[in-house]
Amino acid sequence: MKKTIQASLLMSTMAIGGTAMATSDQAIEEQLQAYRAAMMEFGQQLRGELQGAMKEGGLIAAVEVCHSRAPEIAETISAETGLNLSRTSLKPRAQAPDSWETTVLEKFESQKAAGTPVAEIEFFEVVDMDGSDTLRYMKAIGTDTVCLACHGTEVDAKLKTNIKRLYPNDQAMGFSEGDIRGAFSISAAAP
Numbered sequence: 001m002k003k004t005i006q007a008s009l010l011m012s013t014m015a016i017g018g019t020a021m022a023t024s025d026q027a028i029e030e031q032l033q034a035y036r037a038a039m040m041e042f043g044q045q046l047r048g049e050l051q052g053a054m055k056e057g058g059l060i061a062a063v064e065v066c067h068s069r070a071p072e073i074a075e076t077i078s079a080e081t082g083l084n085l086s087r088t089s090l091k092p093r094a095q096a097p098d099s100w101e102t103t104v105l106e107k108f109e110s111q112k113a114a115g116t117p118v119a120e121i122e123f124f125e126v127v128d129m130d131g132s133d134t135l136r137y138m139k140a141i142g143t144d145t146v147c148l149a150c151h152g153t154e155v156d157a158k159l160k161t162n163i164k165r166l167y168p169n170d171q172a173m174g175f176s177e178g179d180i181r182g183a184f185s186i187s188a189a190a191p
Helices: 025-081 099-113 145-151 157-166
Strands: 003-007 013-016 019-021 084-088 122-129 132-142 180-189
Touching: 025 084, 025 122, 025 132, 025 145, 025 157, 025 180, 099 122, 099 132, 099 180, 145 157
Parallel strands: none
Antiparallel strands: 003 013, 003 122, 013 019, 084 180, 122 132, 132 180
């Protein structure tokens, strides 16, 4: 029996065999708060390390730190929390989206086009993964001015060469300020 919970922000509905019923909104919301806390921790750690690298060695050093430390930070937080934390994008630098993530990212683009601020765009759903109910969550990542040095339309040639060396299949350039650069993707067993 497949259970589906889809929501934008705090609204949720559970369907079992076509019959809608109230879900444990509190349990879902508590788990989503844990997801958001893990996402914030990831962002703070990576941002701090990137800022330090930029001060010491500029953008090339920052790309090196992002390449080596972003996966390590995600793995550490995942291990500490029991969550599966990652980042992905329709134009990925490192991790291509799976089919569920692609669908959600496309919805995010539609929401942005309809006028929803990127900072407010998130989605969660309980899906069956390998026979277990899993709460999947994504939160859009916007493109700020500082992001454009490595992800924009006019990336320095030397920096671009270094990015291609570290990320041979890189697609994460050509963004403008305010674009959805990607999203955090988090999952764990549903409550």
